[in-house]
Amino acid sequence: MPGMNLTRAEATVRAGLLNVDSYEVSLDLTRGERVFTSKTTVRFSATEGASTFIDAVTDNVRSINLNGVELDPATHSDGIRIQLPNLAEQNVLVIDADALYMNTGEGLHRFVDPVDQEVYLYTQFEVADCRRMFAVFEQPDLKATFQFTVTAPKYWNVVSNAPTPAPQEQGEAATWAFAPTQRISCYITALIAGPYQVARDSLVSSSGRTVELGVFARASMMEYLDVENIVTITRQGFEFYEKNFGTPYPFEKYDQLFVPEFNAGAMENAGAVTFLEEYVFRSRPTGAMVERRAITVLHELAHMWFGDLVTMKWWNDLWLNESFAEFMSTLAAAQNTEFTSAWTTFNTLEKNWAYRQDQLPSTHPIVAPINDLEDVEVNFDGITYAKGASVLRQLVAFVGQEEFMAGVRQYFAKHAWSNTELPDLLSELEASSGRDLSGWGAQWLETAGVNTLTAQISTDDAGIITDFSILQSAISDYPTLRQHRLAVGFYSLDENGSLQRVHREELDISGASTPVSSLVGLAQPDLVLLNDDDLTYAKIRLDERSLATATVHLKDFQESLPRTLVWSAAWDSVRDAESPASTYVQLLLNNIGHEFDSSVIMVLLRQLNTSLDSYVTPENSSELSVQAADRLWQLATEAQAGSDAQLQFAKAFAHRSRSAEQLDTVQSLFDGSKTLDGLVIDTDLKWSLTIALSAGGRLSDEQIDAVLATDDTAKGKASWYTARASRPTAEAKAKAFEAATAAKLSNDQQSAVIAGFNNTHDKSLIAEYGEKYFALLVHAWENFSHEMAKQIVLGFYPSSQVSQATLDTTQAFLESLGDKHPALRRLLTESAADVRRALAARQADF
Numbered sequence: 001m002p003g004m005n006l007t008r009a010e011a012t013v014r015a016g017l018l019n020v021d022s023y024e025v026s027l028d029l030t031r032g033e034r035v036f037t038s039k040t041t042v043r044f045s046a047t048e049g050a051s052t053f054i055d056a057v058t059d060n061v062r063s064i065n066l067n068g069v070e071l072d073p074a075t076h077s078d079g080i081r082i083q084l085p086n087l088a089e090q091n092v093l094v095i096d097a098d099a100l101y102m103n104t105g106e107g108l109h110r111f112v113d114p115v116d117q118e119v120y121l122y123t124q125f126e127v128a129d130c131r132r133m134f135a136v137f138e139q140p141d142l143k144a145t146f147q148f149t150v151t152a153p154k155y156w157n158v159v160s161n162a163p164t165p166a167p168q169e170q171g172e173a174a175t176w177a178f179a180p181t182q183r184i185s186c187y188i189t190a191l192i193a194g195p196y197q198v199a200r201d202s203l204v205s206s207s208g209r210t211v212e213l214g215v216f217a218r219a220s221m222m223e224y225l226d227v228e229n230i231v232t233i234t235r236q237g238f239e240f241y242e243k244n245f246g247t248p249y250p251f252e253k254y255d256q257l258f259v260p261e262f263n264a265g266a267m268e269n270a271g272a273v274t275f276l277e278e279y280v281f282r283s284r285p286t287g288a289m290v291e292r293r294a295i296t297v298l299h300e301l302a303h304m305w306f307g308d309l310v311t312m313k314w315w316n317d318l319w320l321n322e323s324f325a326e327f328m329s330t331l332a333a334a335q336n337t338e339f340t341s342a343w344t345t346f347n348t349l350e351k352n353w354a355y356r357q358d359q360l361p362s363t364h365p366i367v368a369p370i371n372d373l374e375d376v377e378v379n380f381d382g383i384t385y386a387k388g389a390s391v392l393r394q395l396v397a398f399v400g401q402e403e404f405m406a407g408v409r410q411y412f413a414k415h416a417w418s419n420t421e422l423p424d425l426l427s428e429l430e431a432s433s434g435r436d437l438s439g440w441g442a443q444w445l446e447t448a449g450v451n452t453l454t455a456q457i458s459t460d461d462a463g464i465i466t467d468f469s470i471l472q473s474a475i476s477d478y479p480t481l482r483q484h485r486l487a488v489g490f491y492s493l494d495e496n497g498s499l500q501r502v503h504r505e506e507l508d509i510s511g512a513s514t515p516v517s518s519l520v521g522l523a524q525p526d527l528v529l530l531n532d533d534d535l536t537y538a539k540i541r542l543d544e545r546s547l548a549t550a551t552v553h554l555k556d557f558q559e560s561l562p563r564t565l566v567w568s569a570a571w572d573s574v575r576d577a578e579s580p581a582s583t584y585v586q587l588l589l590n591n592i593g594h595e596f597d598s599s600v601i602m603v604l605l606r607q608l609n610t611s612l613d614s615y616v617t618p619e620n621s622s623e624l625s626v627q628a629a630d631r632l633w634q635l636a637t638e639a640q641a642g643s644d645a646q647l648q649f650a651k652a653f654a655h656r657s658r659s660a661e662q663l664d665t666v667q668s669l670f671d672g673s674k675t676l677d678g679l680v681i682d683t684d685l686k687w688s689l690t691i692a693l694s695a696g697g698r699l700s701d702e703q704i705d706a707v708l709a710t711d712d713t714a715k716g717k718a719s720w721y722t723a724r725a726s727r728p729t730a731e732a733k734a735k736a737f738e739a740a741t742a743a744k745l746s747n748d749q750q751s752a753v754i755a756g757f758n759n760t761h762d763k764s765l766i767a768e769y770g771e772k773y774f775a776l777l778v779h780a781w782e783n784f785s786h787e788m789a790k791q792i793v794l795g796f797y798p799s800s801q802v803s804q805a806t807l808d809t810t811q812a813f814l815e816s817l818g819d820k821h822p823a824l825r826r827l828l829t830e831s832a833a834d835v836r837r838a839l840a841a842r843q844a845d846f
Helices: 008-017 227-245 287-303 315-336 342-358 373-377 383-399 401-415 422-433 438-445 544-556 560-575 581-594 598-615 618-638 644-656 660-671 683-695 701-709 714-726 730-740 747-758 769-783 786-795 804-817 822-844
Strands: 018-028 035-046 052-055 060-066 069-071 081-084 090-100 107-112 119-124 145-153 157-160 168-170 173-177 191-194 197-204 210-217 253-259 272-276 452-459 465-473 484-493 499-509 513-515 527-532 539-541
Touching: 008 018, 008 052, 060 081, 069 081, 090 107, 119 253, 119 272, 145 157, 145 191, 157 210, 197 227, 210 227, 227 253, 227 287, 227 315, 227 401, 253 287, 272 287, 287 315, 287 342, 287 598, 315 342, 315 373, 315 383, 315 422, 342 383, 342 560, 342 598, 373 786, 373 822, 383 401, 383 422, 383 438, 383 484, 401 422, 422 438, 452 484, 452 527, 484 544, 499 527, 499 544, 527 539, 527 544, 527 560, 539 560, 544 560, 544 581, 560 581, 560 598, 560 822, 581 598, 581 618, 581 822, 598 618, 598 644, 598 822, 618 644, 618 660, 644 660, 644 683, 660 683, 683 701, 683 714, 701 714, 714 730, 714 747, 730 747, 730 769, 730 786, 747 786, 769 786, 769 804, 769 822, 786 822, 804 822
Parallel strands: 018 145, 210 253, 253 272, 452 539
Antiparallel strands: 018 035, 035 090, 052 081, 060 069, 060 090, 107 119, 119 191, 145 173, 157 191, 168 173, 197 210, 452 465, 465 513, 484 499, 484 527
């Protein structure tokens, strides 16, 4: 990635020189499969006589005209930046260039649908990839209006931030001249073009204005799109946000487009949100996936206000952009949709992500220094999203939800269409709540690490509490002890054997020990749950009596959130090498059958895989893996016919099948000789079985090809790549490694191959690739796009080789790297930390 970086210092200098008025961008998308014409006219004011640069990642620059003067592209453009000397007070810049289509999910991505051979395009610009489509001052604080004119095949749908105009046809092509946008940041502009199909609807905004809604997908996927559900969630989101934000939806229309080979979950392009196409369900989805799609829809909609209407000045406030959307989407789901247990999902998914990220060597304060674009690219992490959102939940508990929303309403009113920094929001929250947040901000936003909370309880002979204190600890590297607003829940078994909450105490704690006198004199319950209702961000540990109760009665909680908090505490204990992974596996297998929350089941099954593959000692793992698969099959057969749990258990069984008998069962499901009542072997489940059989050595390449012949689609082809790479042969692994590191596959295909490479029962089969991996890392990092390089760095790191040798090899490479490529160093350091944690967990597994 030579020359692609941009430093904060450069951006600050440029922002001091310029004020951008408008962009006019003309694109010709009819020139073939490699390049497109990109002509950009920029009008901006500047400090007279100053020099600067504009970002433009190009294949060829035909001309550069600055204020009527032609500049030589050979001397002024390097293919990434165009130098602009001797600026006037008012400037007009015209750049005519060719730009490259991408197949990496960055810039203007080009995809050919294998079903009908139609071409589909979409943009992904965050963090800094609109420069791949047009010349632009690529930084969020140089807002402007954007007017796009697009020439494309006349039968295409062309979508951008402004409403789509009537096209002007010219033979087989047509031209769409969009109206200018409002003043927005460049990274939220968008272009989506191709024979996308659309379902249309509308709603009435709180302003009384009708907002047109569009839901788009490829023609071959449109039949699977659950438009009614998506529109329902969108309406509920509009209602909740307009009421709480006090500002009507700010853009002219709201399109949601499900696009192929997307790297992220979604992107908040103003009025034209793009989504991962996996949210279009060809086969029966789990409830977890349906809920995740709803949360994502709400997350992106929240960005229309927080991020698009009001935008961060620089990427150091990325956390606030994402944390706010993450918090608000969960709050909206819990309070205004069918997903009333959204905070349970938040705990099991987001908080577990945050706790993991916050215990890596690369952990950082929520307000992190972002010195350049490479810093940003690796900062889309569990701190930026999940810890930030958790801390906002703590802030709401601290100041009150209505006070929080009052401050947010004033923030939007004061800063609409402008750029802000964190103090702009905090000052409004201080005014609305009457609280001084400087100390809160210093504790929660400017320090790293997670605290651990433990209850210390003394009782008399009658079981009456005589002393109750909450102990708070922190590791020595990040010793901050924070003020927490939290609840303590007392749970006891009733006459029916159910764990019911019998008392709740909400309070503030701080320091190493906080006595809770209000609990003295109460009977000690069967289980004490610190951080009940999950108001604060902290790990919890159960006291001895509570742990004994949880071990036997985990399934007897009547509410999902307290049960999930106990699950999280047990998992934390395993990850911290405080309790044996084998014991956790047994706890999980004994209780997961009683879970009714789809997202919790999904996460528990992921934890089961991590435990068996990384945390259980090699001496125990083989036998325990077979036992686990047997138990999963039992759970699948015992689950209610057609239930979500049955589907998840069946998929998990196939993935974990190791013995000949287990693979025979998978084979019989695959060929239809065995059935489970209610379990439909649909397209996606068929591929799950195919991949499991391939990893078990039961399918040849030809048999895998035969499955592809029944599903020769983009999703089918990705599954085919995974299945072929899963075969347990040296040849299959060699082909997979070569294919994924050769920069010839698309982003989606590369990801699928890497997944198959790592899907191996015998980890020694891929042990030799550690040396090859480290040998190619620098070349990949320096020559591939960020997304493609990152997939190689993370996907081929030898994490399956849990050994000191892996850590030593990583350290040697890092030493050879010197101070080059800090973002690459961070990814490797994090990967090594996971191996180090696995080694510690294995030592505790006795």
